[in-house]
Amino acid sequence: MERMRVHREIPPAGYRLMLVLAPVIWGLSFVIMKDSVQVIPPAQLIGVRFLCAGVLLGAVFFKRVRAAFCRDMLVRGAILGTLLFLAFWFQTIGVANTTPGKNAFLTATYVVLVPFGWWIIARRRPGIHNLVAAVLCLAGIGFVSLDSDLTAGYGDLMTLVGAVWFAVHMIYVAKFSEGRDMVVLTVYQFFAMGIWGTLIGLVIEPLPALSSITGGFIGEMVYLIVFASCAALLFQNVAQAHVPPAQASLLLSLEAVFGVLFSVLIYGELISIRLIVGFVLVFVAIVVSEVFPEIKKPLIEK
Template identity: 25%
Template sequence: MIIKSPRTATIMLLLVSLFWGIEYVLIDLAVARIPSHTFNAIRFALAALCLLPLLWFSQKTTKPLPYSSLIRAGMLLGLLLFIGFYTQTEALRFTSVSNAGFITGLSVPLVPLLGLLLFRNAVKKSVWLSVITATIGLYLLTIGEHLTFNKGDTLVLICAFAFAIHIILTGRMVDSLPVIPLSIVQLVAVSVYSTSAALLSPDPAFYFPEAEPISWHQQLLTPVIIVAVLVAGILGTGYAVWAQSASQKLLKPHKVALIFAAEPVFAHISAWLFLDETLGEKGMIGAGLIITGMLIAELSDRNHPPQMRPLDKTAAPE
């Protein structure tokens, strides 16, 4: 499969935001029963397994893979994902979904800001306009009248920085490394990091210390855990990491961050459909501003279209 259209890449990332928005409730229910490290270890292992067939069917060259570069890059990107997903998952035990959604969305302004500070990436005025517009929209959509800051909010703030740096570094690495193997190495790395953290923790791996002891198979075979792992592992992790890496062959980091700002919009839509929750006036305005920010970025990029390149190369370019 070769994708050459930035529009297709945008749709792929919008689907990621959709899956992330839907899985919020499932993960919130899951981490109330199973520790975050254990949940993420299983989630990312499943995601890596799901991408193996894609690697097999995409082998169209006899070129050797750059294993050393892949492992180094994958371990670094995987570390950022490990930090981001652990802090976000753990934070849901202490803070509201609204606070988590907005603070995670701070990765939108952090991407161009950190790109400018770390790598001197040039940022157009239209980018700042779109970022500011989307950030205001995130605030109105998720916070409402006030923001209370607690331990969970601090964890989500760390998550926002980790995701922002991950987006920036992914944009630099996918130009020289094959997308599918890089995605798989990242996923395996997160699973290994999470497994190590679960084993090194003094707390039980499959239940919380204050809860009644339970065996691993009794815990993992409960419907809530099964559904959460399948949805988060296959769609919210396996597909998401591959889609982000592939799309960043064509899309700039700031635009990827802006598309991901749609995540709380989808979260609220799913809550409206399944939980009969409504956005309210501020929420509607916020959702509109997020979409406006994405449109500003899209229209400004039309004057400078990116170079079209195949995305699914399984060997590094010469």
């Protein structure tokens, strides 16, 4: 069935549902990564996850990948994949050493960092709303991460480093993807991430014990590969073109909220008043950074 025909058959509510399902899937993935990383080390986990995701997505879109194959696409995909590998590597190290809920919200701070990265690279000055979002975000990070002696845990710090790399990746996606097929670039990114994860994992990490590779672990990997890496990404890419940007940004920002929800329900994370305040501040910062510009655009045009 042709892509355009599929799009005509989906009602507007269907696209919004996709943009809810994507953050639900990603939110649950934080808990699953927390469990999986007890079996297989972070780099190896990324290697297996994204090599398999690259094969799966490449098979589904084989004609597009073959049609767009060229050195330029390979180089761009390799660079973006390297940046995204670093983001996921630090994030996965982080989730191994902190709670899934904190990992989800601290990862989400990359949204607030992106405008300041653009300032450095493109000399595009952040707006007042970006500065407000940054202050709220920093306050939220303090509530979430800092202990009574004003020190942060190792897992929280690694997660924040990952958030910086996610922001860098987002900036370079904007620079590298113009006029290119993003699905094909994503396939190349997945392969680059898988190769980096496999190489680094084999060099610096111990191999997992065969006895630890259970049916439950395989099921978790299937979820991370099929749903968290491929399906959710396709939901986002397809639906964002059919939903107003402000709505899309708000719905996608729910990833961190679902991350905490699943962490409480499944992982048993205990939420204190201080954490709730921190989570609220970070979420408000994300909404201010992402949604405000899209609301402001039509008002300015009027």
